[in-house]
Amino acid sequence: MSYIRLNKHYIHLPYLFLGVIELGLLVAAAWAGERWHQSLTEPAAPFWGAPDSWWPSAIFAVVLSCCTLSMGVYIALVREGYSSMLLRTLVSFFLLGSAALFILNMLSAGGLMPQGVIFWGVLFATALVLVARAVFLKLVDTAELKRRVVIFGAGARAQKLLENLEPERDVIGVQVVGCIPSGSETVEVDEALLLPPPRDWVRFVKAQQISEIVVSPDERRQRDGGVFPLNELIDCKLVGVPTSEGLAFCERELGKIDISILQPSWMLFSDGFKYSKRRSIAKRLFDVGLASLFVLILWPFMILTALAVMLESGRPVLYFQERVGLNGRTFRIYKFRSMRQDAEKGGKAVWAQKNDNRVTKVGAFIRNTRLDELPQLYNVLKGDMSFVGPRPERPEFVRDLSEQIPFYDTRHKVKPGLMGWAQLKYPYGASVEDARNKLQYDLYYTKNHSFLMDMLIMIQTVEIVLLGKGVH
Numbered sequence: 001m002s003y004i005r006l007n008k009h010y011i012h013l014p015y016l017f018l019g020v021i022e023l024g025l026l027v028a029a030a031w032a033g034e035r036w037h038q039s040l041t042e043p044a045a046p047f048w049g050a051p052d053s054w055w056p057s058a059i060f061a062v063v064l065s066c067c068t069l070s071m072g073v074y075i076a077l078v079r080e081g082y083s084s085m086l087l088r089t090l091v092s093f094f095l096l097g098s099a100a101l102f103i104l105n106m107l108s109a110g111g112l113m114p115q116g117v118i119f120w121g122v123l124f125a126t127a128l129v130l131v132a133r134a135v136f137l138k139l140v141d142t143a144e145l146k147r148r149v150v151i152f153g154a155g156a157r158a159q160k161l162l163e164n165l166e167p168e169r170d171v172i173g174v175q176v177v178g179c180i181p182s183g184s185e186t187v188e189v190d191e192a193l194l195l196p197p198p199r200d201w202v203r204f205v206k207a208q209q210i211s212e213i214v215v216s217p218d219e220r221r222q223r224d225g226g227v228f229p230l231n232e233l234i235d236c237k238l239v240g241v242p243t244s245e246g247l248a249f250c251e252r253e254l255g256k257i258d259i260s261i262l263q264p265s266w267m268l269f270s271d272g273f274k275y276s277k278r279r280s281i282a283k284r285l286f287d288v289g290l291a292s293l294f295v296l297i298l299w300p301f302m303i304l305t306a307l308a309v310m311l312e313s314g315r316p317v318l319y320f321q322e323r324v325g326l327n328g329r330t331f332r333i334y335k336f337r338s339m340r341q342d343a344e345k346g347g348k349a350v351w352a353q354k355n356d357n358r359v360t361k362v363g364a365f366i367r368n369t370r371l372d373e374l375p376q377l378y379n380v381l382k383g384d385m386s387f388v389g390p391r392p393e394r395p396e397f398v399r400d401l402s403e404q405i406p407f408y409d410t411r412h413k414v415k416p417g418l419m420g421w422a423q424l425k426y427p428y429g430a431s432v433e434d435a436r437n438k439l440q441y442d443l444y445y446t447k448n449h450s451f452l453m454d455m456l457i458m459i460q461t462v463e464i465v466l467l468g469k470g471v472h
Contacts, residue, residue: 015074018136019065025128026061027054030113033121037114056113060121063100067092068129070462075171077133085133093126096462146175147211152229153246154194155185155218157261161246162189164254172253177208182217182228201232205241216246216261255425256440257447259407272447273413282451287387291380298374305336305371312362313340318375323392326415330395331384334375338363370465376418388454389417390442393435401435408435411442414449419461421445421453 034057068074071092077085098118105112113121151158158179165176178195181187187194198204205213213236217228233243247266250258267273306317316337323333339358359367366372379385385392390411393401402408422441426434445453 018074018133019068022068022129022132023061023065025132026064026125027057029125029128030057030060030117030121032124033117033119034113036120036124037116041116059104059112060101060118060125063104064093064097064122064125066459067096067100067462069456070096070459071466072460072463077137082134082137086130089126089130091466093122097125098122146173148177148209149174149212149214150177150195150205150208150210151179151214151216151246152182152233153185153215153217154179154181154187154189156188157216157218157246159188160258160260161214161216161250162193164250164256164258168254174212174253177210183219185218197229201229202235202239205236206239210241212249213241213243214246214249215243216249251444251447255421255444257443259405259436259440259443262407262443267407267410267447270447279451283386283454284383286451287380290387291377295377295381298377301371302374305366305374308362308366309336309338309360313337313360322395323416324395324398324412325384325392326412328409328412331379331392333379333384333392336366336372336375338367338372373418380418384416386415386417388419388449388457389415390420390445391423392416397435401432404432405436405439407443408439411439411446414446419457419464421457423464424457424460 068089071088073085073088073092076088101112101118101122102115105115105118151161162176162179165172165174176193178193179189180195180197204210213233215233237243244252247258247261248270250256309317318334319337320332320334322330325331338360340360363372376385380387398408420442421444422438425441426438
């Protein structure tokens with residue numbers, strides 16, 4: 001098994017192992033930074049020795065680990081190569097990490113660690129993790145870490161599963177060995193992936209070193225004399241090769257729910273889509289506390305943004321739209337105006353487009369930096385929105401999308417948010433097809449949302465903001 005499920009969210013073990021190793025290295029870097037700084041300021045002090053307290057080193061390590069996650073360093077290491085990982089590491093450590101540690105140090109009145117220790121600690125941390133990742137890539141063949149998977153089925157469902165896996169094949173921890181046709185289904189997968197039905201399934205999975213069998217035939221009630229290999233698959237399970245259903249496999253590996261093969265019964269009986277009053281109260285308290293903190297910190301930026309909008313294009317500085325929230329209830333969402341006053345003549349809702357000519361110069365800047373969405377902190381405080389959840393859509397779009405996309409209204413079973421899982425996984429949506437693809441991630445969040453997942457989304461959203469991804 002190359003993944004672990006933490007609080008309903010799947011985390012791939014290679015990333016987890018590397019993260020744990022680096023966490024230890026970061027603690028060591030903080031210790032080395034403290035020792036080195038002390039040797040420069042107090043030459044008579046011994047270099048070796050344990051610090052008076054380990055908690056500053058632990059905070060140092062956690063902060064830099066969060067910054068690493070926020071810049072997508074591990075995914076860049078696998079997908080984009082060492083050079084991209086190097087750039088993201090420098091940004092996460094020297095820009096984000098140093099700034100976060102500096103602010104924490106100020107808030108604690110210098111009680112965290114001296115600025116010199118932070119400086120040397122970040123330098124040592126950068127050197128240690130870069131060496132560790134280079135050694136990891138040198139010694140470990142990432143292809144060998146992937147589980148070998150065979151798909152039972154070669155029709156439309158199997159082809160759809162392969163299409164879902166293709167864009168993420170360099171990141172996910174599986175390698176598809178091939179597809180075994182089921183009964184008389186029409187074969188739609190590439191012939192190069194076809195495998196003959198094995199006479200002895202147990203011998204086959206052992207010979208091919210198969211780690212998992214994914215069941216995704218077009219028709220399980222085999223017609224024309226075909227027989228579903230139930231006993232054979234149970235035998236494989238008994239020798240340690242598990243079987244999973246195609247939809248659950250897609251959910252686990254890709255973090256989305258494929259609505260093209262989704263059945264209402266699966267939603268009803270699967271593990272998920274649960275309500276917890278305790279979690280709801282805790283999330284509300286977290287939202288109110290964090291929104292209040294952000295207002296206290298960011299109010300100067302709000303004033304400057306309002307002045308910039310008014311100086312360029314006059315009033316109104318703010319604008320509001322009706323959006324659909326929890327259980328289909330509509331509410332007003334507030335933003336700093338980033339478009340011309342006549343952006344929607346006649347009041348007709350229009351999808352935002354890439355390089356939209358309705359966006360003003362100030363509007364382009366505040367959209368890229370997400371400053372235009374700061375007034376939505378009021379929506380969070382009011383209770384219409386949460387920090388994390390599916391992005392709310394306009395009622396006009398929701399009516400059309402609900403008619404064209406199955407299960408679309410299910411995304412309204414949780415409170416909408418300032419940031420969401422779909423925004424991390426899919427670019428800006430400006431069409432029905434984009435909304436269909438984003439819904440698959442929104443359903444995953446609706447089914448599996450937890451405090452851990454909310455924290456991961458908030459951390460990783462930093463990369464979206466810094467790099468201006470998904471802005472139209």
